[in-house]
Amino acid sequence: MTSEGNPGRGYQVAPQDLASQVTALSGIGERTNGLVTSAGELAGRMPMLGTAPPALHLANRLREAAAPPGSPVRSAPPTPS
Secondary structure (H helix, E strand, O other): OEOOOOHHHOOEOOHHHHHHHHHHHHHHHHHHHHHHHHHHHHHHOOOOOOOOHHHHHHHHHHHHHHOOOOOOOOOOOOOOO
């Protein structure tokens, strides 16, 4: 997009430039969607960090951070005493 030619009348749109920008943004969107999908899958798994209280606390914090806002978060199962 350029403002050359007639600066007082808005912008001139270069279709080829616009198409390449749309293509680039589409690719970024697809890659972002892949990352979100992976993060969701990882958030649904129980991390193999052990059963010590600090490891369980870390697992819960990781799960909470990866969960979408407002969604219920599964907590780690209680540790055997």
